[in-house]
Amino acid sequence: MAVPAAASVRDANRYRPPEVAGLADLLDRQVRERPSAGALVVTGERVQLSYRALAALADDVAARLGDAGLRPGDAVGLVCANTAEFVAGLLGAARAGLVTAPLDPALPEAQLAARVAGLGARAVMCDTTVSGALVLPVPVWPLRVDVSGAAGTATVVLNASACGEHQGTPASAELSERDALVLFTAGTTARAKMVPLTHANVAASVRNICSGYELGPEDATVAVMPFFHGHGLFAALLSSLASGGCVLLPERGRFSAGTFWDDMRAAGATWFTAVPAIHEILLERSERDHPGPQATPLKFVRSCSAPLNTATQRALERTFGAPLLSAYGMTESSHQATSEPLPQRGALRQGSAGRPTGVVVRIVDGSGRPCPAGVEGEVWVQGPTVARGYLDDGEESARTFVGGWLRTGDLGALDEDGYLSLTGRIKNLINRGGEKISPEHVEDVLAGCPGVADAAVFAVPDAVYGQRVGAAVVVRAGEGAGREEILRYCRDRLAPFEVPDRLEVVTALPYTAKGGLDRKAVQARYAP
Missing domain, CATH: 3.40.50.980 (Rossmann fold)
Structure with missing residues (x-):
């Protein structure tokens, strides 16, 4: 896939990975070598703290x-x-x-x-x-x-x-x-x-993220995701500080689409990371907000914590002039487990969550046996970033952490080159008369329909089939995508049993604080 060139490609042989053992010494190298360099930009006045x-x-x-x-x-x-x-x-x-x-x-x-x-x-x-x-x-x-x-x-x-x-x-x-x-x-x-x-989990995660994106002192970012979740904490804050970069903390400590590009300019940001919902907001506002050729060149843009549909990925790359790198991880793996590489390090593949970053990824069938390349199964992760279990929950720990492996509960497949493709969550699968349907796959198709801004797919109870497919979609103002037009688009791209039996056009969908679709709220609101 052709993607826009990265803003500045450094010599990989000169890259210096961070020397950290955990949170306690995260700043030590920078304090020794670059004590006056900017670590944070804070307050509404955008004051730099060294x-x-x-x-x-x-x-x-x-x-x-x-x-x-x-x-x-x-x-x-x-x-x-x-x-x-x-x-x-x-x-x-x-x-x-x-x-x-x-x-x-x-x-x-x-x-x-x-x-x-x-x-x-x-x-x-x-x-x-x-x-x-x-x-x-x-x-x-x-x-x-x-x-x-x-x-x-x-x-x-x-x-x-x-x-x-x-x-x-x-x-x-x-x-x-x-x-x-x-x-x-x-x-x-x-x-x-x-x-x-x-501390060893933290250090391994930070080293993997910094190495994968070659983060260094010349890099800067704006904190978009909250620090009380792994995405914002590991990817934006800790990795930037460990590598000697700078992080701008928006006024009042929360993401604002209205000030985002001004913040990026003030920070001299070279990259940022966000969930798909925020990428969609920035893309929707780009015609009036994005500075265009006057924007600071970006090395890459990162997306994580939820699936990003391919139509949005292509639009983001065209608008922001930088490669969009999808990553995958979870709290139990100290955030990142896989990521697409920088363009100079490997190919970008539409729909891929990238290759393992410092961990081993295995696809396992229902009997616990490894699946061959291209065959779908549960994603298991093993490595130095994986937690030892849950606190005060031995039963759940025994189910989730097996022989040093983290059972993620996600469905996916590895190709011959080790790239991971995710197809959904096991617990989210819709069982329509024995046919197992991934809501995430149907949502990806719906998101590609002209005029559709957002989509959620859920199970609708049914006396005959057990469950049928329901969908709630948000339509962009003024684009006039109607229910029949959307269903016709689906019939051309989905198997007959995957096409929504019920489709509602809604004004907005519920999201969690982490930025992912709130499936429990969707189910409660639209399934009855």
């Missing part, structure tokens, strides 16, 4: 946490948007030997409290915008970073009072100084699983 300044913030946080009575291996929560407070809190906790659990600030207080209690966190650090109203079962410590625009300096304010006696939990008893993070999988309070990631 690596020296960021390391000083982290050291200050570490000292205050130690003074509060926290000891290596203790868990702390971190409730912040994509702000300097998040970065200083995360790296400071790591330097104090603590295990950090990033939490979504948008979660209801009851869910935050349940996650903090289940983990056995000793305290929670919060951005001052939310800490005042937050009531949790452990001390809540307001965290603020005061930035001087004139000098590019910053100071930490952390009101960390002395901790009381530790009331441990089965989850906290499984943690140690080797652990860096606990990330929560998507799900309700009752179902969200706790994934412990060691």
Whole structure:
């Protein structure tokens, strides 16, 4: 496939992979070699903080946490948007030997409290915008970073009072100084699983991402995805800092399509990563927002966390003038497991999630036997980024982690060259009279229909077939794609049993905080 040339192709032989052992030493090389270089761009005034300044913030946080009575291996929560407070809190906790659990600030207080209690966190650090109203079962410590625009300096304010006696939990008893993070999988309070990631897991993930995209000190990005999920945390923040790059944190710590391209210009960004839903928003607004030839040249654009349909991929590459690289991973694999390579390193393949990056990927049939090339089965992953299991959930750990392999629950196939193609989630399959249908495949076809902006496919209960195929689609304003036109498009491209039996045109579809389609909400809203 022909793709636009990358903005600047460096000599791969000169590339220096990051030297990191985990979160605690993530900044060390840059502080030694390039202390004045920009690490973050923060606040609405877009003030640059150097690596020296960021390391000083982290050291200050570490000292205050130690003074509060926290000891290596203790868990702390971190409730912040994509702000300097998040970065200083995360790296400071790591330097104090603590295990950090990033939490979504948008979660209801009851869910935050349940996650903090289940983990056995000793305290929670919060951005001052939310800490005042937050009531949790452990001390809540307001965290603020005061930035001087004139000098590019910053100071930490952390009101960390002395901790009381530790009331441990089965989850906290499984943690140690080797652990860096606990990330929560998507799900309700009752179902969200706790994934412990060691410093070795973090270091391996960061090295794989940096090496795959050849990230270095000349690279910069804008933080689009939230840091409380692996996508934003590993791909945008940690990999950039480990490689000596710079990360712009948008004003108020949240993605804004209206300021995105101004942020990219201000950062001198060479790449960015996002979920397909955000790529769709940027593409839809590109005619009025994208600077065109005046835009800073991009080395690549990355997409992860949900399938990206091929029509959108081609349109993005034409509009942004850079290759669109799809990646695949999950929380249990410390984010990335596969990615399409940079153009100078290999071919880009439409519909592919790329090749393994520092891990081994196997396709396995229902009996646990490896499948030959081209044959669909469950995707299994093994390697240094894979977590050891779930905290306080031996039963689910035994099902998901088998003999050192992570059973992802995803369906896919490997081709002769080791490229992975994903076909859906096992649990999402629709069983129509014995025919197994991938909703993701039908959604990909629907998304290619002229006038269709978004699509969700779901199972509709049926007395005869067990399940039928339902679909909800969002149509672009003014393009007039009607129900019969969309179904006709599907009949030309899908097997008869895959064509939606029920199709509704809707104004919008529900999405999760991570940016993926909220299938539970879709099912509840449109299937009855």
